[in-house]
Amino acid sequence: MKLHDLILAAAVASVPLDSHADPLAAFDVAEDLSRFIHAGAPVFEDGMPAYGNAFVTQGYIYPAGTLDGDVEGTLASGDPAFPDLVIGEWTCDGYFIADGMRTETGAMVITRQVYRFDSGDLLISHGGELADPGVSVTRAVTGGTGEYAAAPAEIEQVLLGMSEGYGVRLQIELGRDGRS
Structure with missing residues (x-):
């Protein structure tokens, strides 16, 4: 093997495999209700969160279409x-x-959502969320890293429904136009 072949092979081997991957155009989210925590006040008489109640929750990101058809x-x-x-x-x-x-x-709700992909890339959005299943809402993209550093300025979010324990199932689609 010639020296320039060895140098080329070493250069190719040092490039991460996902370094040329495109950001996903869409994905699904499933909330893990065991990680939903809300503030002690304000709440309704039954303990459910009322107007102004703060919360944090987490869940899983799946490929687009995974949660189609009422799949939990x-x-x-x-x-x-x-x-x-x-x-x-x-x-x-x-x-x-x-x-x-x-x-x-x-x-x-008014929320900030952070999508942390297994690649280490992040996408962050802010905006309102609707109680209406099947209705799209536009959210602002306020940041991103890696493949999402130049993400479009907005995303579309659709509530697919709630699990029995009120966990959300969402579909997210990135806008088509990138930031300038």
């Missing part, structure tokens, strides 16, 4: 329903608005 992405234990398909972790914090956890339509 989290088991009752909090484990992912499809561990081999998990591509990252979702963290969400925010505040209940409107009628808190009793909101039946329209904006229910």
